[in-house]
Amino acid sequence: MRRAAILSFTEKGTGLNLWIGEQIRRESPGMTIENYAVSRFAAGECRPFTSITELMCDLFPSMDGILFIGAMGIAVRSIAPLIAGKDCDPAVLVMDELGEYCVSVLSGHLGGANEWCREVAVCAGAQPVITTATDCEQRFAVDVFAAKNFLSITEIGKIKEISGRILEGKKVGAASEEEISGPVPDGLRYYPISSPEGAVISDELYHPGSTGTAEEAGFYIGYDKTALPFQTTLHLIPRDLFVGMGCRKGTPFTQLADFLDRAFRERGMAAERIRAIYSIDRKKEEEGLIQLARKLRVPFVTFSEDALRKVEGEYQGSAFVEHTVGVDNVCERSAVLGSGGGVLLVPKQAENGMTFAVAQKKFRLRWTWQTPAPLDMADWE
Structure with a gap:
């Protein structure tokens, strides 16, 4: 909030x-x-x-x-x-x-x-x-689990079926490409795909309508939106990408959105993986960037030029940018800073006065979704 x-x-x-x-x-x-x-x-x-x-x-x-x-x-x-x-x-x-x-x-x-x-x-x-029923019954809620673990839900309508089965006392499957720590909640049967247990569904993972599991419905955590480990599969995509952006003052939202969308599609990256949009604090009132973050349903966060200047690493510096905003590179530095020291996955991309870069950082998932405190930097790998 x-x-x-x-x-x-x-x-x-x-x-x-x-x-x-x-x-x-x-x-x-x-x-x-x-x-x-x-x-x-x-x-x-x-x-x-x-x-x-x-x-x-x-x-x-x-x-x-x-x-x-x-x-x-x-x-x-x-x-x-x-x-x-x-x-x-x-x-x-x-x-x-x-x-x-x-x-x-x-x-x-x-x-x-x-x-x-x-x-x-x-x-x-x-x-x-x-x-809400899952709260009243103190049962596992997949949408709360997703929110707590920074997972993007691609099929909102399937949440009701997953929750309904759990409330009815039926088992729901959980297949994950990522490791999840902690005890598995009641109502779930967990298939960590990278482990021997995951072999139960691995061969069937990409074949629609077929499943090697006993569960008819479940959720999948990973990056492949075509994966169907269950007959009814809810896809949860990790938000592991941190986007740093810069632009000329007054750049329209539609232009920024098109630029980012094209670049992501060309690289085969899903926009659902975006965790936040970052920039320099003098852009905190930039309406185009604010609207872009709102469209993506992610935070828009800005940093001071001093904070960006202190980010360690080698970046595509620009004398003009440094003269204008006080730091040689906004998009790469803000992406890395926002990710908490992630890897620069997509270096600076520029077009018509717009720039963006993408840093990636994976984080540990936890089954302990009921914790009242949000995940913090201690949960990053």
């Missing part, structure tokens, strides 16, 4: 709005919180609004999370026309104006609403209310 909005509709709600905003900022210093209140009750840092419909049109596609302080009906009616899908909707919570309950309403798993609900409830001293 990087950016969230808190909305309130009454005088009492505005007081809670301002207070809970400060609590969240204190507990999550890297998170940007924007406070909004109905005009007649706006106070302090709260930005006034008169139309919730117009405000939601602006906030819903741009925020990672939205917390309504007020009636559930107001929240539901205001977001209903904007809901697009669990892979792109922001996390939505509702809290009563007394701060007694915090309810996870939308994007509980992929959007992180359930986890954020617990965090906000702790900050406010409220009771978290979470209704």
Whole structure:
């Protein structure tokens, strides 16, 4: 959760709005919180609004999370026309104006609403209310596992079938090209493809409609979107690519997206593998880069020129770039820095004032998906 909005509709709600905003900022210093209140009750840092419909049109596609302080009906009616899908909707919570309950309403798993609900409830001293079945039953949730391990889900519609089978007490298969540490959760039968156990499915891996396993449904972790180890296979692609980008001021989003898309297709790399977009801090308001990251559903992170200059390694330096922004190379240095010291997989590529580079770094996957803390750099190999 990087950016969230808190909305309130009454005088009492505005007081809670301002207070809970400060609590969240204190507990999550890297998170940007924007406070909004109905005009007649706006106070302090709260930005006034008169139309919730117009405000939601602006906030819903741009925020990672939205917390309504007020009636559930107001929240539901205001977001209903904007809901697009669990892979792109922001996390939505509702809290009563007394701060007694915090309810996870939308994007509980992929959007992180359930986890954020617990965090906000702790900050406010409220009771978290979470209704998703896998959470209530304390069962393995493949979408939460994917989010915790930076895995991109390519077929959102298959999540329901995987979760449904687990809730029914049926075994679900898990085939992985990557090593996964920790005890295998209940409800799964694990096939590590690189091990002898994986031989059960290895010969059948690329043959649609055939499987050597007892499970009719399961998920596959790897880079081949044609792999079908199960009759119904959900593909989870590791986000192991870190993209550094630079561009002329005002470069259109469509031009940046086309440049990156063509380059990835030419190299046979899936865009689902992108973990984040990185650049120099003077580009933090560059709308084209912001929209590109939003389209890819990844963070857009910028670094200072001093931080980029300190990145060790040999890079394609440019005297003009150094004179303009203070560092000889933005795309390669930011990609390597963002990856935490990964390998430069694609060196600087340039076209019409745009540049990009790609660094790769694999990380260890963990079955312990319930951990409340996100994976950090200690989990990188």
